[in-house]
Amino acid sequence: MHVFVTGATGWVGSMVVQELLGAGHRVTGLSRSREKGQALAATGATVLHATLDDLDALQRAAGAADAVIHTAFNHDFSQFAANAEQDRRAIEALGGALVGSSRPLLVTAGVALLAPGRVATEQDEASSDPSYPRRSEVMARTLRERGVRAATIRLPPSVHGLGDHGFLPILIRTARETGVSAYIGDGRNRWSGVHRLDAARVYRLALEEGVTQPAYHAVADEGVAFEELAKIIGRRLGLPVQSREASHFSWFSSFAGLDMAASSARTRELLDWQPTEPGLLEDLDQPGYFA
Ligand SMILES: NC(=O)c1ccc[n+]([C@@H]2O[C@H](COP(=O)([O-])OP(=O)(O)OC[C@H]3O[C@@H](n4cnc5c(N)ncnc54)[C@H](OP(=O)(O)O)[C@@H]3O)[C@@H](O)[C@H]2O)c1
Structure with a gap:
């Protein structure tokens, strides 16, 4: 499978890239940095030099892949709302390239606000809590409603x-x-919690399973x-x-x-x-x- 991975130079994404390559898949990874892009290329991935704001480039890369994994996110919490909006737009662009196909999109989300006070399960749905601007999960749901095979990989804190x-x-x-x-x-x-290596396997296994579920929990x-x-x-x-x-x-x-x-x-x-x-x-x- 040829997989386009955003955040391919990050903590989670770089391990997902390794996991995919190790299992024989082909990877194109997004990198906004030349230096990190070189390190990514050395792992055997093809590198797309662009940022999350280059929506056309994201769409083209998603359109050329068999599957897309989105792990990129700007974690500067001092501008969280702007970063959440950037994330929402990027997911919309990635998903837009997959409408009318059965090619899957895995969007990274968290378990944080799913079910405070009880144990959250894959069946829980994320709410659009106005006090928390991040919309990764909501965008994945919107894309599903548009016929995209989109799902979330929910990570623990x-x-x-x-x-x-x-x-x-x-x-x-x-x-x-x-x-x-x-x-x-x-x-x-x-x-x-989950160890990074165990989390990366969930992304690969979900893709290989065909992304039949709206949400997977990479929780150990x-x-x-x-x-x-x-x-x-x-x-x-x-x-x-x-x-x-x-x-x-x-x-x-x-x-x-x-x-x-x-x-x-x-x-x-x-x-x-x-x-x-x-x-x-x-x-x-x-x-x-x-x-
Ligand atoms: N780590 C955790 O414990 C944890 C827990 C729960 C959820 N998550 C979620 O898991 C996902 C991955 O997190 P992570 O820990 O891997 O984060 P990370 O290490 O900060 O990596 C983020 C990735 O996004 C890229 N990125 C950020 N802004 C970008 C932009 N404007 N254009 C292009 N690329 C951009 C970064 O590129 P650079 O390498 O160039 O900076 C990096 O590759 C995120 O959605 C995060 O919120 C993580």
């Missing part, structure tokens, strides 16, 4: 592994800066109490582990305090997927996170 620059490093940095490894309230809110750990994460960080850094007000985490408080448990029972059954890499707590306890 932590896609972990050596080299992680996501949410776990933010918690570690906050602990270092404030001198306390904190949790909010009783710390029982849950974070789900269903839900780990946030306090358990704080305990490991506190022990590793030699800092006290204490409850704090949400404001302790500043802009990150909405994530640190959120309950984000999710099941992947349906995905495991459908794709015959079993995570094999270290779990969230075991992986966080690696020295690499604290180097």
Whole structure:
């Protein structure tokens, strides 16, 4: 299969590219950077030099591929609404190239706001919460209504592994800066997680399965109490582990305090997927996170 991958130079996308190439698929990867594009080409992928704003280029690449995987996203949270709009437009363009075909589009989304307070499942539908501008999942649904074989791969808040620059490093940095490894309230809110290698396999298996479902959950750990994460960080850094007000985490408080448990029972059954890499707590306890 020839797959067009956006975000091919990113944490998740670069592993998806490796996974696809390793399984014998052909990949064209999007890169906005010459330097990272060269590294991507060295893996065996063809490189499309463009940005998420080059909608014509995205459409042409999607139109020339057998399948599309969208993992690109600008994570500068200071301009989150603008980035969410850029993402929405890019998904619309990618999907527009697939209308009238059975060629699939996998859009990356999260489990974060699906079902706070209970374990989210693949059957849960994302709402259009006006306080959260990201519309990746909603766009995928809109495309399905237009006849596109679009689905979401939902990722947990932590896609972990050596080299992680996501949410776990933010918690570690906050602990270092404030001198306390904190949790909010009783710390029982849950974070789900998956190792980057296990997540990449879900993308490949979903494509190979033919993308028959609206949503897949690349979730290995269903839900780990946030306090358990704080305990490991506190022990590793030699800092006290204490409850704090949400404001302790500043802009990150909405994530640190959120309950984000999710099941992947349906995905495991459908794709015959079993995570094999270290779990969230075991992986966080690696020295690499604290180097
Ligand atoms: N990592 C996690 O723990 C996690 C958890 C839940 C959901 N997710 C979601 O998973 C997806 C992938 O995340 P990630 O961790 O791989 O993010 P990442 O490491 O920040 O990678 C993002 C990718 O998007 C590219 N990109 C950003 N802005 C672009 C633009 N304007 N034009 C072209 N390319 C652009 C980046 O290019 P450069 O390499 O040039 O910067 C990079 O390849 C995102 O949708 C993210 O929100 C991630």
